[in-house]
Amino acid sequence: MGIGMWELLIILAIVLVIFGAKKLRNLGGDLGGAIKNFKQAVKEGESEGGEEQRPGDKPKISEKGGRVIDAEVVSNKKHQA
Template identity: 70%
Template sequence: MGISIWQLLIILAIVLVLFGAKRLKNVGSDLGGAIKGFKKAVSEDENKDKDEKVAEQKLEKKDGENVFDVKAEEKAEEKKDEPKA
C-alpha cells in the first residue's frame, strides 16, 4: 500500500503551516551542518589512525638502524648546557 504523492504533499503543507518556511530552512541547515561535521570528524579519525600506523612502522627497529628518543637527547643536551655549581 504505502504513502502516495498526494499524502506526502498534504503532510508537507501541514508542516509548512505549523512551523513556517523560515524555521524549516533553519532546521534543514542545522541538520546539514551536523551531518557535515560528523563526516569530517569520521574522516579525520581515519586519517589519524593511518598516520599513527605509519609512525609506528617508522619507529620499528630494523636491522642495522638505530632508533632513539629525541626527547631524551634534548634533555641530555640541556644538562650539558647547564652550568655546574
C-alpha cells in the same frame, strides 16, 4: 499500500503551517551542517587512528604504566587497596 504523492503533499503542507518556512529552512541548514561536521570527524578519525585492535591482539599498555580494562586506562594505585 504505501504513502502516495498526495499524502506527502498534505503532510508537507501541514508541517509548513505548523513550523513555518523560516524555521524549516534553519532546521535544514543545521541538519546539513551537522552531517558535514560528522563526515569530517569520521575522515579525521580514520586518518589519525588507523591502528585498530583486532580481537586476537593483546591489549596495549599505556605509557603511565596502568592496565587496560574495557578500553580505559586504570592506574595500578587505585586497585592495590
